[in-house]
Amino acid sequence: MADRDDIDALIALMARLPGLGPRSARRAVLHLVRRRGSLLTPLAELMATVADSARECLTCGNVDTAEICGICRDPKRSSSLLCVVEDVADLWAMERSGQFRGRYHVLGGTLSALDSVGPDELRIPKLVDRVSSEGVEEVILALNATIDGQTTAHYIADQLEGRVPISSLAQGVPIGGELDYLDDGTITAALNARRRV
């Protein structure tokens, strides 16, 4: 049995989602309450299922429901091409373009002196391991065209220099642009025109 406090608590939790503030959280909760059968109950069940099973892939950092994600397990995907992204959202954006048939490595952020994020806070040591152990023949740096993204790309290029050819997404990614905001065609063009660094 719930009481009115549960509705308020639900609004407060919803307001913690990115993109929702208190007002839009209230709207969302009213919307959900009016669609109990078609939306609120399925959402509650799916959230419980995902909470039980979603995890970060031990190899690449993608979010999936297995210890090793579907992309890393897929034998049709080339293990010789490794695409490095900052964030899982960027990996998903690359996948939506449907052009890349290699594997990924999710850093989990960018180097940032300001926020004290060093290489060990990211998955850079693991990246260096993978390049050695998985027979990677090309590393594609698909980092955001921001200062921190490019600083991180340079650092990784230094770490991997002499071990493997490295390329980066072509111009086409606008200055200051974040992958997750780009349309699929832009990502495809940038991928096809990737350059050695």
Add this chain to the structure above:
Amino acid sequence: MADRDDIDALIALMARLPGLGPRSARRAVLHLVRRRGSLLTPLAELMATVADSARECLTCGNVDTAEICGICRDPKRSSSLLCVVEDVADLWAMERSGQFRGRYHVLGGTLSALDSVGPDELRIPKLVDRVSSEGVEEVILALNATIDGQTTAHYIADQLEGRVPISSLAQGVPIGGELDYLDDGTITAALNARRRV
């Protein structure tokens, strides 16, 4: 056991919330997956609880967890003052102001010829009943200052004419409002309703 499809299904459901599109739904789901213990699991549980228990108050239309809502049950609130609002969100907004100590009547929308919404689609017959049966001494029309809101207010005023005094919220410049940011209609209304100081 979930699979990757559950994550996609969760994104699709989240994208049906007002204020979230596909991109912000993906961001929200990644945010939730990274905060499984602190956010995703509590949210799933609270949604399930609210789905079981939230309902519209049989008297006023407020969303609550009892058949008759807390406001309608509160003996300290005057039953002689009845505030008519379009939507539960408007009722909640009035409550946040903390000024009104009467009861509410939620219409559930506005009259709209375009969308074929007539008086029986709203809770107008129920409003007329309540005015007769609950000893209401004043009806306050707190409808939005839109064309449909004002059309609905005029219709209700006609229905209740001679039965009960009717008032409406004053129109004017909001507290902290800058004239330069207000639309002409608001300025006109504020000018017409000017008061001696």
